[in-house]
Structures are given as structure tokens and as C-alpha cells.
Amino acid sequence: MNETRTEISSLGEFGLIEHLTKNIELQNASSIVGVGDDAAVIDHFGKQTVITTDLLVEGVHFDLMYTPLKHLGYKSVIVNLSDIYAMNATPTQIILGLGISNRFSVESMDEFYEGVYAACEKYGVDLVGGDTTSSQEGFIISVTAMGEVTPDKYVKRSTAQKGDLLCVSGDLGAAYLGLLFLEREKKIFMENPQIQPDLENESYVIGRMLKPEARKDIIEFFEKQEIMPSAMMDISDGLSSEILHICKQSNLGCVLYEEKIPVAEETKKAAFKFEIDPTACALSGGEDYELVFTVSQTDFDKLVTNEQISVVGYMTEPEQGATIITKGGSKHALTAQGWNHLKNSTE
Amino acid sequence: MNETRTEISSLGEFGLIEHLTKNIELQNASSIVGVGDDAAVIDHFGKQTVITTDLLVEGVHFDLMYTPLKHLGYKSVIVNLSDIYAMNATPTQIILGLGISNRFSVESMDEFYEGVYAACEKYGVDLVGGDTTSSQEGFIISVTAMGEVTPDKYVKRSTAQKGDLLCVSGDLGAAYLGLLFLEREKKIFMENPQIQPDLENESYVIGRMLKPEARKDIIEFFEKQEIMPSAMMDISDGLSSEILHICKQSNLGCVLYEEKIPVAEETKKAAFKFEIDPTACALSGGEDYELVFTVSQTDFDKLVTNEQISVVGYMTEPEQGATIITKGGSKHALTAQGWNHLKNSTE
Numbered sequence: 201m202n203e204t205r206t207e208i209s210s211l212g213e214f215g216l217i218e219h220l221t222k223n224i225e226l227q228n229a230s231s232i233v234g235v236g237d238d239a240a241v242i243d244h245f246g247k248q249t250v251i252t253t254d255l256l257v258e259g260v261h262f263d264l265m266y267t268p269l270k271h272l273g274y275k276s277v278i279v280n281l282s283d284i285y286a287m288n289a290t291p292t293q294i295i296l297g298l299g300i301s302n303r304f305s306v307e308s309m310d311e312f313y314e315g316v317y318a319a320c321e322k323y324g325v326d327l328v329g330g331d332t333t334s335s336q337e338g339f340i341i342s343v344t345a346m347g348e349v350t351p352d353k354y355v356k357r358s359t360a361q362k363g364d365l366l367c368v369s370g371d372l373g374a375a376y377l378g379l380l381f382l383e384r385e386k387k388i389f390m391e392n393p394q395i396q397p398d399l400e401n402e403s404y405v406i407g408r409m410l411k412p413e414a415r416k417d418i419i420e421f422f423e424k425q426e427i428m429p430s431a432m433m434d435i436s437d438g439l440s441s442e443i444l445h446i447c448k449q450s451n452l453g454c455v456l457y458e459e460k461i462p463v464a465e466e467t468k469k470a471a472f473k474f475e476i477d478p479t480a481c482a483l484s485g486g487e488d489y490e491l492v493f494t495v496s497q498t499d500f501d502k503l504v505t506n507e508q509i510s511v512v513g514y515m516t517e518p519e520q521g522a523t524i525i526t527k528g529g530s531k532h533a534l535t536a537q538g539w540n541h542l543k544n545s546t547e
Numbered sequence: 548m549n550e551t552r553t554e555i556s557s558l559g560e561f562g563l564i565e566h567l568t569k570n571i572e573l574q575n576a577s578s579i580v581g582v583g584d585d586a587a588v589i590d591h592f593g594k595q596t597v598i599t600t601d602l603l604v605e606g607v608h609f610d611l612m613y614t615p616l617k618h619l620g621y622k623s624v625i626v627n628l629s630d631i632y633a634m635n636a637t638p639t640q641i642i643l644g645l646g647i648s649n650r651f652s653v654e655s656m657d658e659f660y661e662g663v664y665a666a667c668e669k670y671g672v673d674l675v676g677g678d679t680t681s682s683q684e685g686f687i688i689s690v691t692a693m694g695e696v697t698p699d700k701y702v703k704r705s706t707a708q709k710g711d712l713l714c715v716s717g718d719l720g721a722a723y724l725g726l727l728f729l730e731r732e733k734k735i736f737m738e739n740p741q742i743q744p745d746l747e748n749e750s751y752v753i754g755r756m757l758k759p760e761a762r763k764d765i766i767e768f769f770e771k772q773e774i775m776p777s778a779m780m781d782i783s784d785g786l787s788s789e790i791l792h793i794c795k796q797s798n799l800g801c802v803l804y805e806e807k808i809p810v811a812e813e814t815k816k817a818a819f820k821f822e823i824d825p826t827a828c829a830l831s832g833g834e835d836y837e838l839v840f841t842v843s844q845t846d847f848d849k850l851v852t853n854e855q856i857s858v859v860g861y862m863t864e865p866e867q868g869a870t871i872i873t874k875g876g877s878k879h880a881l882t883a884q885g886w887n888h889l890k891n892s893t894e
Contacts, residue, residue, distance in 0.1 A: 232595060233703060236796070238633035238780050239599035239694070241701050248579060249596050252586035252676060253691055255644035259683045286585035297602035297689050329599060336606045342644050342689035344600055347586070354588050356580060433585050449583070 206306035217332055219306065220313050224327060228292045230348065231326040240328035242293060247348035252283040258338035265389075266382040269308055271410045272341075273315025279436065280345035281323050282414040282489040286434035287356075288422065289349035291323060291414075296330035299340030323416060353428070355493070358449035360431035364494035366454055366513040367503065369418045371462040372439055373478055376485025377470040378402070378409030404466035412489045418508065425502045432493035438484040441536035442492045444522055450494075453520035456513040456534060459527050483524075484536070553653035564679055566653065567660050571674060575639045577695065578673040587675035589640060594695035599630040605685035613729040616655055618757045619688075620662025626783065627692035628670050629761040629836040633781035634703075635769065636696035638670060638761075643677035646687030670763060700775070702840070705796035707778035711841035713801055713860040714850065716765045718809040719786055720825055723832025724817040725749070725756030751813035759836045765855065772849045779840035785831040788883035789839045791869055797841075800867035803860040803881060806874050830871075831883070 208216055221235045233241035242249065256262060256276055264272075277294060284291040296316065300309065320327055325345070385397040399406055415434075422429065431446050439461065447454055463478045471478035482488075494515055495503065503509050522534040555563055568582045580588035589596065603609060603623055611619075624641060631638040643663065647656065667674055672692070732744040746753055762781075769776065778793050786808065794801055810825045818825040829835075841862055842850065850856050869881040 233634075233701065237703050237705075238630040239597045239636070239692075241634065241696070242596040242598060243698065244591075244596065246593070249589040249591065249693075250586045251589060251598075251640075251642060251691070251693065253642045253644045253678050253689065255646055255678050255680050255687065255689050257646050257680060257682050257687065260646075260681050283585040287580075287588065289586070289588075293598075295598060295600045295691065297600045299602055299604050299607075299687070331600050331602050333602050333604060334607050335604050336685065338683065340602065340604065340646070340687055342600065342602050344598070344642065344691040345586075346596075346598065349588065351590065354580065356584050358584075 204307055208300065208302065208304065208306055208309070211306060213332065216306065216309070220309060221327070226326045227324055228326050230292050231328050234326060234328040235330070240293065240295060242328070242346060244292070244348040248351050248354065250284055250287045250289040250347040250349055250354060251344065252280055253342065253344040254280050256341040258340070263386070264339065265386055267410060269311040270315035273312040274319045274411055276341045276343050277316055277319035277325070278412050278414050278489060280343045281319070281325065282434040282436070284345050284347035285414055285416060285419045286432050286491060287347070287349065287354045288419060288429065288432060289347040289354060290419070291325050291345050291347040293326045293328045293346045294320065295328055295344045297342035298330070298332045299335030300332065301335050301337050301339065304339065323414065355429050355432040357431050357433050357446050360446050360450035360452055360494040360515050361496070362452060362515055362517060363497060364430050364515045365497055365500060365503070365511050366443070366456065366492070366494055366515060367509055367511050368435070368439065368462065368490055368492045369415050369508055370488070370490040371464040371467065372435065372488050372490060373463050373471070373481030373485045374405045374408035374467045375412065375487035376481045377467055377474065378405035378407070379487070380474055381406055381470070382409065402470060404464065405470045409487065412487065414489055415491050418491055421506055427495060427499050427502055429493040429495050432491060435488045435490045435492055436486055438486040438536070439492060440483040440534050443534060444536050446492070446494065447522045450515070451518050453516040453518050454513055454522050455516060456524045458524055460510060460512040462510040551654055555647065555649065555651065555653055555656070558653060560679065563653065563656070567656060568674070573673045573675070574671055575673050577639050578675050581673065581675040582677070587640065587642065589675070589693060591639070591695040593698070595698050595701065597631055597634045597636040597694040597696055597701065598691065599627055600689065600691040601627050601630070603688040605687070610733070611686065612733055614757060616658040617662035620659040621666045621758055623688045623690050624663055624666035624672070625759050625761050625836060627690045628666070628672065629781040629783070631692050631694035632761055632763060632766045633779055633838060634694070634696065634701045635766060635776065635779060636694040636701060637766070638672050638692050638694040640673045640675045640693045641667065642675055642691045644689035645677070645679045646682030647679065648682050648684050648686065651686065670761065702776050702779040704778050704780050704793050707793050707797035707799055707841040707862050708843070709799060709862055709864060710844060711777050711862045712844055712847060712850070712858050713790070713803065713839070713841055713862060714856055714858050715782070715786065715809065715837055715839045716762050716855055717835070717837040718811040718814065719782065719835050719837060720810050720818070720828030720832045721752045721755035721814045722759065722834035723828045724814055724821070725752040725754070726834070727821055728753055728817070729756065749817060751811065752817045756834065759834065761836055762838050765838055768853055774842060774846050774849055776840040776842050779838060782835045782837045782839055783833055785833040785883070786839060787830040787881050790881060791883050793839070793841065794869045797862070798865050800863040800865050801860055801869050802863060803871045805871055807857060807859040809857040
């Protein structure tokens, strides 16, 4: 927080919008009309438009006690861009709906927008509109992202094929452990505000929680290598839950190898401190915003050139069910045990 | 409310979505991929895409004590479609973000969706995606609407011309009076729950508040008559506020004639009961979801064929300012005195 506190009421509703959006420079030729009218106008020039939305509610999806507003602004954008990439599309615009209580100052909204603009700049996306309103208590964030895709090059969840390789990007489970550290330090602080947080050695997992990135690079790699995944989605609820979606919607089973699931060293160490199984964090932790996708076996040689991609299993007949083979060699049914109640819904 | 109460937790997050969206039949050829993936895919076939969003928060934008959930679902869609029409575009898709506390049952969500689907059907719009999440207390509704427009036929707020006629659709001020009645009956009920609400004679103004419509017909009239408004916006905050936006963004002044402002007989009677000026309700009441627009004087003959359109003034040099000429003939500066604090923002 800055030291100055300007009440939002001193600017008024339209003044606030003007203040927050005055420096916008549109980056995409497709952004025809941006902030400041009844609606934005987009021209995707012969491409198809991809659209997704996420609603983030204080106390449910984020805790401002340990989430800097700038990080929150950044992450609010990222979680939506991740959904656009998961369709094999390129994000181009976002619109932002905010519900703000009078607890927040203009300076705090500036911080939030700094994060929003940082994400927009990094991913080449334009903020083209929104709605700012009051809320009685908490902070409410609604982000809608649009993107574009060459006609019929989008990738759904329901089109995986038997025998396809099951792959994931990056590494999994870190964000959940980051959250565990933050929750632990919050608890300690609540009990004794004199104790300073001790999170120095956990910057990797905490960074994955507070400032996730979307896998733009993977989509660009697919395009360059002319790989067309047969099915894809992003990992927001945990690997198990997402794989089960692909299996169900594609009417297939799968074999997932525990030993192939990518988990970072930092994540393993962190899991050790909490005496929990890092595989469980990867399967059910969520919020990793990596991609899980299926590709034809013929693309294997291309895939292995990318260190950021791990082949973790393959798709089978539906009768075989969705299964995991543990490091010990035993086979189990894959089950979704998200740690997040009612969340992230249709996306 | 129905008599049965099914806990949302009994269906689970994905079960709830499936339950609420299982009967969707997409109406638009442009809706390529709908509910059930990371994002929806839209193909506007050579048209430009128009997009807008609104965030509605319980206790700020609606009071469930006198707002039936079905009406709320309907209205949540309408307020967004109104923004799309205000761009001279045709709405085609919506996506819906909902924050629901455990106060709500599956049956209550069914009621809300009934209203959403009724609006979608009436206006030929598809629900193509969304996000359903939990909220700690209130009900949060985020609607994003998309539409399409023939390239460069959209109408902004900033392009009115000096000498253009200033026009509005329908009649104004009714929704605000509807709200006053509902608030009054709520207060009486809170003080004495035995007294039944007495709203029978106020169905017009209450209907305008609880179940507004968007002016699809006006946009269709423009197309048929080949009228291209020079500037347009919808009336959500009150006529004054919207006219001031057009003046400011177009860098013009205006003359508005009080006697020309269309106010329904029912609205006048209702205003009389509250001993307030019906003109003030029209100027500052808001929530009418009519259109205010400017057109070239050469279109006057076409305009007068439509009883739903009133010419209320004209645009002037900016030096003249935005002015109103009262019924008594005196001239005043037009000022925005919305009754809604921090609301409806950039739209």
C-alpha cells in the first residue's frame, strides 16, 4: 500500500474508470473500440473468436492478507488467458468487472491495475472494457478474455483418440504447496503478530501460487512444430480432475504413470516439510495453470524436443476406465479429490 | 420458491452446471462451441464482434426480498443486451459468471436460469459458457454479452454532430418509481409482516423495474429505414447522465426540451403519489434501458413514423453547454444527479 489514501468517492464512478484506464494503448489491430462506450468492438479478421470468463471472490478464491493486489490483478488475467490457450487460441482482449467496497482506496485500485496491465503487456492483450461497481464488503473480480483462432483449429476436451499420448506442460503441485505455506504463516501471524513470516526458501512454490503464468509458449511451440493436439484443457483443479474431464467427454479411458508426473524439486522439498505426498499435490492441488493435452503417437518425436512437455500416459478404450499406475507398480482408478469446493466451474 | 430444496453440494460443482445447462439448444450458427469447455468459440462470419459486461451484486444492484429470481435472471441478461443494441449491433451470445452462497438451493438456481433462458429465447441469444463459483454471502452475477455488427456500422457515443436531433425511445422514469414502490412496501412489511403488499395498481412502473426489455425493435427499425444514428447509448443511469456523456465524448452542447421528454401516464400518477417531479425521475432515475441517440435532421421524416421514438432536443456547439429548457421556458444547465452511487460504470 502507498501512504496516500484517496477515497474512490472523491473521483466518482466515471472519474475512477478514467483514472484507471487513461494510459491504455491498444496493442491489437483487432481492438476497434475499447474502454469508454456501451461495449467494445473487435474484428478478428476471418478468425474465430474464443471467449471465457472467471469470477473471483474475496474470501473464496483469494485472501488479501497474503495476496498483494498487484499479484492479484496479474493472476486474475492469467487464469483467463490460460483458458484461451487451452483452446489452442491466442488471447487478444480482456474486459474486467470489479466490485469494490469502500475499504479500498484509489491507490489500492492502482496497484491492482498495475498487475492487470503487466499481464496484458506480457501476453499482448488489450483491456477493452468493463464494469466497475460497488460491493458491500469483499472484492469481486470478473474477467472475460477473448482470443482468436484460425477457423476450426480450436482444440476441445472431447476429441481425444484411443492410443493418443497424454501429456502435460511444466511441473505440477507447486501452487498448492505455496498456498499451504501462506496459510500456515497467516495462522502464525494471527496468533502472534510479532512473528515475521518465514517464507524465504519457498519462493518457487509461493511464486507459483501468487504469480502463475499461462502457457503461451506451448501453443506457439505447437504452431511452429505443426502439432495439433487432439484434446486439451488447462489444469486449474488438479491433474486428476482434468484428465477425468477429457476421458469422460472423449468417452475414453487412460493410463497415467505416477512416475512420469513432473514435480519440481522445490515442490518435493516443500511437500516433505508438510509430510504430504507430492503426487497428491500434483493430482489434486490445482491452480497450476499448466496444460494437459493428448496428441497422436506420430507426434512423439516432435514433442520430446521440448523440455517443458512430459508424456505422462496414454488414452485407452473406455472400458478400461481412467487409471493410474503407481511408482510401486499397482493400478488404481483415478479419482478427483479437488481441495477447492465449488470452484472454476464450466471452464 | 418451490417446496423441494436440493442442496447444491449434493450435485457438486460440475453436476450443477450440467443440471442447469443440459437443455441448451444453440440458436445461432455463429455459436461453434458452447458450454462445457475451457472457452466458447464464436464465428461471426465477416462481422465485427461487440462485447460488454455487467456485474450485479446482491444488496447493491438488487434486493432478493422483492426481486423474484426468475425476473433477476431475465433482467441480468437484458441489461447487457441493451448495451449491445446501444452499439447498433445484434446480440448473439452470453456467458454467465455466478457466485452463489449455500443459502441458495438447486431449485432457486433453476428459477434464476428460467429467467436467463427466457431472455435468451426472446432475443435469439445463446448461453455459451460461464463460471459458477461459491460466494461467502450474497449472490453475484456477472454477465458478458457478445453481438455482431456489419463492419464499421457500430455507433459510438463520441460521434454526434452539431445540429443533429437528440432522440429517445419509449418512455422514461418508470423504473425508478417502480423501485420506490417496492422499497416502500418492503419497509412497511419489515415494520409489520401482517400487512400484505399493495402494488396492484402499479404494475406498469413495477414491471419496468423488475422486468425491463431491451430495444431490439429500434435497432431493427434503423436497419429497415436505413437510419444510421450518429451517436447512441442506452439509458441505465438516467437521461441527464447519458446525454452528458454524449455531449462530452462528442465535444458538443445540446438543448433538451423538458416538455418533449416522454413519460407514461402511469409514471406521472406514480410520481404524484410520491410527490416528486416525473421529469426528475426521467432525468435521474435510471434503469429504463431505453436508447438515447442522435440522428441527422434529414432523417426526421423517417423517425416520426415510429411512435416509439421521441425527438427531445438537438445538438449544439460545445460553447452552449448541455442545457434543458423547462416547461416554463427557462433555460438551465443539465446536471447528472444519479440516485445510484458508483454503479454501471464504463458501460
